[in-house]
């Protein structure tokens with residue numbers, strides 16, 4: 001079976017994608033390929049970051065690999081926090097602080113439209129491919145739900161009445177940005193196995 005490395009240290013994400021690729025590709029972790037260093041992601045776009053991580057692994061370790069990067073883009077804030085979503089309220093990368101700051105910055109906003117966007121870059125046999133997943137929705141005025149992570153408690157996807165934090169993992173994956181991007185990646189790999 002062909003091997004493919006997912007350039008992430010997030011074990012939850014790796015397990016999720018591993019299940020989707022079962023039987024087609026053997027998913028390798030960064031540890032499996034002997035990569036123990038922190039992967040840099042200091043570009044100014046989601047695409048730049050996913051490419052930076054995947055290109056690093058391909059160039060240094062010569063294994064087929066992919067990487068992802070996600071951001072929350074709020075219309076009234078000109079697309080912020082976007083690529084800075086994880087450290088919106090500071091380098092401590094606290095979900096609670098990030099949510100508080102976002103709710104504060106939207107206090108007077110009537111337009112609460114937002115979207116999550118995931119960029120995936122794949123290096124397969126030296127060829128570079130890009131995939132994107134988007135989910136549109138809006139930001140609530142208060143926290144609701146305790147599942148998930150990040151901005152889940154304040155994001156309600158379009159055509160739904162509950163936040164991501166009120167949904168099961170399966171329910172969220174079926175409509176989420178990351179789920180959509182990963183399904184595109186899996187579809188591509190099915191046709192290029």
Ligand code: IMP
Pocket residue numbers: 068069070071072085086087098116148149150151152164176178
């Ligand atoms: P990453 O690129 O997946 O590490 O995501 C960067 C940041 O975006 C995270 O630290 C979260 O703040 C936010 N984020 C990414 N995906 C999600 C999600 O599915 N729900 C809520 N927040 C998310």
